[in-house]
Amino acid sequence: MNPSTTVQTTVDESLSAAARAQGRTGRFHLPSRGERRNLVLGLLFISPWLVGFLAFLVYPIYYTFRLSFTRYSGFGQPTWIGLANYQRMFDDQVYHTALWNTFYYVALAVPIGVIVAMVLALAMNAPVPEVPVYRTILFMPSVLPLFAISFIFLTLLDPNQGIVNEFLREFGIHPPNWFGDTRYAKIAIVAIAQFGAGQVALIFLAGLKGIPQSLYEAAMIDGAGIASRFRNVTLPLMTPVILYDLILGVSQGLQVFTESYIITQGGPANSTNFYVYYLYANAFRYGGQMGYAAAMAVVLFLITFAIAILIFQTSNRWVHYDVT
């Protein structure tokens, strides 16, 4: 028997002996006075957070769920209408369009986001002395609020005077009217989302820093080139971070709103009418549809949850948690 195993067994035995001595068996037991006191103190210490959590998260979620069974304008008393709001989603064409637009956006923006963030992280990790300057420059767009970025893009992608279209014309490409054309509006919004990639890139950078240098050295001794090192060392060891980003990215992507609110107002022809934008319209523009908006929020939560589970379930096939 290995010595460390022996020590572990002894500790386990003494712990269970102590438990028996106190007359407690099984996993559940009444806490002692000291434990209760500790629990109360602990809860008191985190109470500012707990109160915030209950007031600003648990209660709104419960309230939204309750509202989703009602017809409510935001004023007066909600009227109970059972599952009518949920049934309406099946017939509501605009809802279907919004759902499709949102999935389209997520399917493009999230994977592209991973690639952009990875490229940024690799650049931020470059072994050059001036790397802090590069990191700052690459991260800077992420500091800007999406609201401001939207306005910047309105100018950049202006069909006539925008610098992007001027650039495309230089190469003889007939540039599109990005926000005015149903075919390009969503793509333009996907492009805007990449301006926030700096945040994810920082997390990726931390992931890159966590990869032991010895693995690269070993790979180099084995004759692996840059591409091979990236494919066989970097990428597999980054998969836990990528998984984290995917879950977060999908959840944020499903809530895309600001760009269409500022730039396109859901148009042209509903092509950028995203889920949350339509939810917002129902809550605040169309009279008395707060209940429907609440039901949409509940369904969005379920969709996000389902996708997250799906990603988790596939993760054991492509995520590598261990170096060995």
Added chain:
Amino acid sequence: MTTTKSSQHRAEKRTRIAPATFNRRDLVKGAVGAGAMTFALGAQAPMIVRGQSKTNVTFWTTYTDTGLKNLTDIVNAFNKQSTDTNVKIVQIPPAEVTDSSKLITAVRGGTGPDVYLLDRFIVNERAANGLLEDLTDLMKKNGMNPDLTEDYIEFAAREATFDGKPYALPFDTDVRALYYNKAMIKEAGIDPATWDPSKGVLLWDDIKATAAKLNKKDTNGNFTQAGLVPWFDQGLPYTFGFSWGGTFFDKSKCEVTPDNDKIVASGDWIYNYAKDQGVDAFQAFIQAAMKPGAPPQQNPFIQKRMAMWITGDWSIQNLATYAPDIDYGITYLPVPTKGMNSTTWAGGWSVVIPQGAKEPEGAFKFMKYFAGPEGQKMYTKASSHVPTLKSVQADKSLYSGKHVFFIEKLLPTTKNRPPLPVGAKFWDELQTAWQKIYLNKESAKQAYGEAKQNTQTLIQQFCPIT
């Protein structure tokens, strides 16, 4: 002397003792006390001032630029003459006319304004939601008849009334027409004199042919000049639907009817216009001017790059401000077939008191002035809009120049949007259908059919509509 000495002594003693007992705890106590005192006085201060002087009323508007200036002038005039009320005008960010989110959330949060300037066709919807105060009592108390039709023109009164009760005081109204740049249409070989309204109503197809001659593109395929972008500004589903003789709501069936043949025919005309003259280039041409809250300088007619413009009476003022050198004419909205009467439509704004307003009495005093003869006269002169008060509308001295045409020729036969408790949804659905049509994504029949279906599911909650 002795007394003086002893009092001096006491005083010295006090001064000596004081520093000795002034420890850190006292300092903290003192600071807290001083802070509390300052806070209490600070909180009291406005109340004291208010008690002594005027009731403060907050008035929110989304207007910008010259519109905001005109409103501010009325507010200032009111404040000058009012002995008991002071109105503060607050500009909130402009958004789609159907978007009242800032108002709704502020009212829910108890920080809403006392008066809000609301597009009148939304009044019914917001009143049905319980966002607005019923004005009946306030009107009676202030010597006004709660039946708005007595003082205000009928359609405006109807828009401001929900369930038989007044929820808004109508402010202005407006009428749409066709503006044309005389120098530019000359380029297309048209004698501007032949477009004078006295020569009759023009045909949409003739307009289309003239416009096509005026379209100019650069080497990149972008318009440098266009004849007419018929869906720009007031080129809306209502404008064309009414022009073709369509109706948008069937009260007896409680049904919106954007799919009726006439409205679909107007959509077909737009579909073909876009197809024939190039929708992508048109979109690029007008994009900067189409954003909500875009400054008038972005407007291609004001930039002398578009020969014709479907807009309303208020543009007389904008043109005088931003392009005083343009020689332009105004005529009836054209018709699809010869012999038809030209039809236009009117909208306009109103003032409302949101639920939970802190100063409804003061708010109403201001509204009575603002939407009364004083405010409407000032606004008509400043903005070249049309007043909704019958007495003010009859005052010919308020109109001059091109404005007279709107009052005398267009107003008598103007139509209006149906005031519906789903007005905002219907508006958005029509706009989406309109975009699908002019972007050539869907036929008018299909797009308007969808608009009907999507609105109808919502309107059923409110049927029958009285």
